[in-house]
Amino acid sequence: MSTFSALNAVTTALWAQRRGLDVTGQNIANVNTEGYSRQRVDLRAIGGSVVPAFYSTSPGIGQGVSAENVIRIRDAFLEGxxxxxxxxxxxxxxxxxxxxxxxxxxxxxxxxxxxxxxxxxxxxxxxxxxxxxxxxxxxxxxxxxxxxxxxxxxxxxxxxxxxxxxxxxxxxxxxxxxxxxxxxxxxxxxxxxxxxxxxxxxxxxxxxxxxxxxxxxxxxxxxxxxxxxxxxxxxxxxxxxxxxxxxxxxxxxxxxxxxxxxxxxxxxxxxxxxxxxxxxxxxxxxxxxxxxxxxxxxxxxxxxxxxxxxxxxxxxxxxxxxxxxxxxxxxxxxxxxxxxxxxxxxxxxxxxxxxxxxxxxxxxxxxxxxxxxxxxxxxxxxxxxxxxxxxxxxxxxxxxxxxxxxxxxxxxxVDAARESVAGVNIDEEMTNMLSFQHAYAAAGRMVTAIDETLDVLINRTGLVGR
Incomplete structure (x- = not known):
């Protein structure tokens, strides 16, 4: 993975963690809403290409994380x-x-x-x-x-x-x-x-x-x-x-x-x-x-x-x-x-x-x-x-x-069992919020590290021999 590809992977991480925070906020806002089902972001790793191309192969590390889907947590059996x-x-x-x-x-x-x-x-x-x-x-x-x-x-x-x-x-x-x-x-x-x-x-x-x-x-x-x-x-x-x-x-x-x-x-x-x-x-x-x-x-x-x-x-x-x-x-x-x-x-x-x-x-x-x-x-x-x-x-x-x-x-x-699956738990949402917050901070720190690396690569490489 190139340094610029790493920036793209970190960008997906920032977007995914922010989406996770948004969904967590939605859950907390509707903790007392009748009929509301708690939601979760479906995080999935974006894998590297498995198709070889001329003069390039994938290192297999991947391209970041996908957070496009937000799913409702429901148990069909308990609902029935x-x-x-x-x-x-x-x-x-x-x-x-x-x-x-x-x-x-x-x-x-x-x-x-x-x-x-x-x-x-x-x-x-x-x-x-x-x-x-x-x-x-x-x-x-x-x-x-x-x-x-x-x-x-x-x-x-x-x-x-x-x-x-x-x-x-x-x-x-x-x-x-x-x-x-x-x-x-x-x-x-x-x-x-x-x-x-x-x-x-x-x-x-x-x-x-x-x-x-x-x-x-x-x-x-x-x-x-x-x-x-x-x-x-x-x-x-x-x-x-x-x-x-x-x-x-x-x-x-x-x-x-x-x-x-x-x-x-x-x-x-x-x-x-x-x-x-x-x-x-x-x-x-x-x-x-x-x-x-x-x-x-x-x-x-x-x-x-x-x-x-x-x-x-x-x-x-x-x-x-x-x-x-x-x-x-x-x-x-x-x-x-x-x-x-x-x-x-x-x-x-x-x-x-x-x-x-x-x-x-x-x-x-x-x-x-x-x-x-x-x-x-x-x-x-x-x-x-x-x-x-x-x-x-x-x-x-x-x-x-x-x-x-x-x-x-x-x-x-039965209602208690349904609520344990579909209901919003404030303690659990607080834990998720902290998890997404720290992950977002880590992704931001990763952007800073890559930026510093590129700065050295672009602006300082070649100055040592002068």
Whole structure:
């Protein structure tokens, strides 16, 4: 290598170390920037020519250092794992919240819960059995029954409102997913153009990866890497983003919990209507609408039907103050009995069939009222059925919360692993900064040494013999 060639090699060293300092400064500046991936200068030695030329051969020392490429530090496996774990924790979060809202609809345990209201109602029948002559006792049992029916209405309305709110939230989420997918497609296009032009696109890639993680949270998206830094975004086997082109999803299906059995809400492709199997928040919301809320709403309706059947059967076997057979206590103004439609059919205290003696004989016998009061102890009765339902709901909610806690720990660990690879560490950047600084100073000193050598060669050679 000639002395002038050495100057060229040192020049590349100065440029490379300065570029390293620039990248280090960029990393330090974005230490708290969400989604930023730390960058590193790709330093590569420039080797000497291996092709011989006339009257010249390479000494094999090389021509300096190349620092043209700046790479993002990312682990593709950890990023994919992060997408999956974030989707799981988002799904479980929605399901756990859904169970908590269902529990709030039943208000158990508490003085306003259905269990307490049923207990008050049975106690009212016991009061009638103790004093069948008292019209106040007969009136209060009807009022307590109306309060119980009101509790059924409230729980049913709460579940219905929860279902409709979940559907509205999912509809908004799908629109947001479509908008995000279009943005990812635009970033793919820009990244591809930059790569083909030899321009850096690290910041664009960071923005795109941040949006992809958002899609993983929302709908369980995964990625497939392509050429020129482009990625395809896939949801349940369906391509949401393919290169620079994005598709759209739509929410279809029942508009109320009553239509779930015939037409379950689902996410489909806007073009073609193909069903998509999502993950993340969308999967949790669909599970809440198609299983969690409808199942408990159906169980609540079954409680209303069982209560109505049990009380009506018992009441119709007794006689009122006039000695007439008792009529149905509970019913529905229109359609079958449900928790939303059940009503108290008897409003006159004198029509309460507390007596077991009749027909046609006015009597103050308390036999039928006592029999109704004892229904609270029936192991197969409404109370027992309701308690089993509440216990099952509690178990399901506890299991969901435990699974969420476990998944949260796993997701935190994966995020920590991702951060250890892609995150900026201030101590490490300070070390790199000092390394590049000293290397730059050494290269500068090398320029001075070569300059002094050339000065001696050019200005002083030949003066010794004079």
């Amino acid at each position: 794992r992060g997408h999956s774990e974030h989707a799981n924790v988002s799904r479980l979060t929605v399901e756990t919240d859904a169970y908590e809202l269902v529990e709030q609809a039943f208000r158990e345990p508490g003085s306003t819960g259905l269990q307490s209201l049923m207990s008050d109602m049975w106690s009212g029948w016991q009061d009638v059995a103790v004093n069948p002559r008292d019209s106040a006792a007969r009136g209060q049992v009807l009022k307590r029954l109306e309060t119980l029916v009101g509790g059924l209405h409230f729980s049913s309305a709460s579940l219905d409102a929860q279902w409709k709110e979940t559907r509205e939230n999912l509809e908004v989420l799908v629109k947001d997913v479509n908008a995000t997918a279009a943005t990812v497609a635009d970033l793919n296009r820009a990244i591809k153009l930059a790569a083909q032009s030899g321009l850096p696109a690290n910041d664009l890639s960071d923005k795109r990866d941040l949006l992809v993680m958002k899609l993983a949270d929302q709908i369980g998206a995964t990625v497939r890497p392509g050429e020129h830094g482009v990625v395809d975004v896939v949801v349940g086997g369906m391509a949401l983003v393919a290169g620079a082109t994005s598709s759209e999803f739509a929410l279809v299906g029942a508009l109320g919990p009553g239509g779930v059995a015939a037409d379950k809400p689902r996410i489909v492709t806007a073009s073609g209507g193909f069903t998509v199997q999502p993950g993340g928040t969308a999967a949790g919301q669909l599970n809440a609408m198609n299983a969690i809320i409808p199942d408990h709403l159906a169980a609540l309706d079954a409680i209303a039907v069982d209560l109505s059947t049990t009380l009506n059967t018992a009441h119709q076997s007794g006689y009122d103050l006039a000695g007439n057979p008792g009529g149905p206590l509970l019913g529905s103004a229109a359609g079958p009995v449900t928790a939303a439609s059940i009503t108290v059919m008897v409003t006159d205290p004198n029509l309460v069939a507390a007596s077991s003696i009749g027909p046609g004989t006015a009597s103050l016998d308390n036999g039928n009222a006592d029999k109704i009061a004892q229904l609270r102890s029936d192991p197969a009765g409404t109370d027992a059925t309701y308690r089993r339902m509440i216990v099952e709901l509690g178990v399901q909610s506890a299991v969901s919360k435990r699974n969420l806690d476990i998944q949260s720990v796993i997701t935190t660990q």
